[in-house]
Amino acid sequence: MNKIKNILIACLVMTVALVSCDSGNIRRTPGHIYAPDMTYSRAYDAYTSNPNFADSMTSRLPVTGAIARGHMLPDHLREGDTTAYKTFTTTARFSADELNEGRRLFNIYCGICHGTNLDGQGPLFASGKFASMPANFKDAKYLHMPVGQMFAAAKYGKNMMGSYAAQLDAKQRWMVIAYIKQFQSKNGGDAFTFGEATAKPDSAKAAPMMAKVEEKKTK
Ligand code: HEC
Numbered sequence: 674m675n676k677i678k679n680i681l682i683a684c685l686v687m688t689v690a691l692v693s694c695d696s697g698n699i700r701r702t703p704g705h706i707y708a709p710d711m712t713y714s715r716a717y718d719a720y721t722s723n724p725n726f727a728d729s730m731t732s733r734l735p736v737t738g739a740i741a742r743g744h745m746l747p748d749h750l751r752e753g754d755t756t757a758y759k760t761f762t763t764t765a766r767f768s769a770d771e772l773n774e775g776r777r778l779f780n781i782y783c784g785i786c787h788g789t790n791l792d793g794q795g796p797l798f799a800s801g802k803f804a805s806m807p808a809n810f811k812d813a814k815y816l817h818m819p820v821g822q823m824f825a826a827a828k829y830g831k832n833m834m835g836s837y838a839a840q841l842d843a844k845q846r847w848m849v850i851a852y853i854k855q856f857q858s859k860n861g862g863d864a865f866t867f868g869e870a871t872a873k874p875d876s877a878k879a880a881p882m883m884a885k886v887e888e889k890k891t892k
Contacts, residue, residue: 748843750821752829761821767851768869775852778845782837791856805833810853816862823850 706712717723723731746765750757767775780789786807788795793809808815808826827846830836841849851867858865 746843746847748828750825750828752825755822758821758825759819761819761824763820765847765851765867766869767848767867771848772852772855772867774845775848775850775855778841779849779852782840783849786834791853791860803833807834810857811860813861816857816860820850820854823853 717725717731719732721731722729726733747761747763750761779787784795785797786795786803787793787810788799788807791810793807793812795807797803798805798807810816824846825831826834827841827849828836828838837846854862854867855865857863
């Protein structure tokens with residue numbers, strides 16, 4: 674009885690070993706497909722040929738004028754590149770709400786030194802606790818200061834003034850600078866150009882192009 678049992682166990686072990694060592698016949702396809710849509714994608718996979726486009730490529734370049742997420746506003750000025758600071762121009766525009774937010778942030782982060790009247794007489798300086806005179810934004814020296822230079826000051830700091838890059842992200846810094854420029858325009862500065870755009874942004878042009886792609890796909 675014991676002998677038969679041993680033979681049976683040996684047979685079982687051998688069968689299992691043979692089945693698991695069947696390396697000459699590797700299966701590349703799943704046995705049962707429970708969710709065919711997941712196994713065989715209905716969408717075109719990247720790098721596969723695509724009959725919807727003349728160049729047959731599924732991976733497309735971004736639509737002209739597309740802007741990467743979080744990169745809506747310029748933030749490329751390099752520290753110390755004063756020529757770039759001064760020649761920098763931007764088409765960035767801000768809504769009334771954004772300008773209000775700029776004022777709120779200015780009063781929190783900058784007002785302590787530059788003063789909520791932007792005259793450089795913030796409480797920290799006026800009380801004598803901070804020795805270096807903060808910029809008086811009503812002064813002729815600052816009234817026409819290029820926005821790139823102002824943005825760089827907020828991002829990298831300037832002499833005794835520290836960087837505010839850790840407290841304010843790029844959009845917040847731009848909102849603060851736009852607010853300063855708006856304030857200056859009412860106090861002898863240049864005409865205010867940061868107000869909300871009336872012309873349609875480039876993204877409006879992208880919409881019809883996307884519609885065309887959709888149309889092709891459904892054909
Ligand atoms: C701790 C005080 C302090 C705070 C807070 C402060 N600043 Fe200043 N800021 C200064 C001083 C001092 C100067 C003058 C630096 C110099 O020219 O030597 C200055 C200069 C500037 C200038 C002129 C830069 C230039 O190139 O001459 C700008 C623009 C500016 N600050 C913007 C800001 C903004 C925006 C904030 C808030 C995010 C801010 N500052 C917060 C102290 C401060």
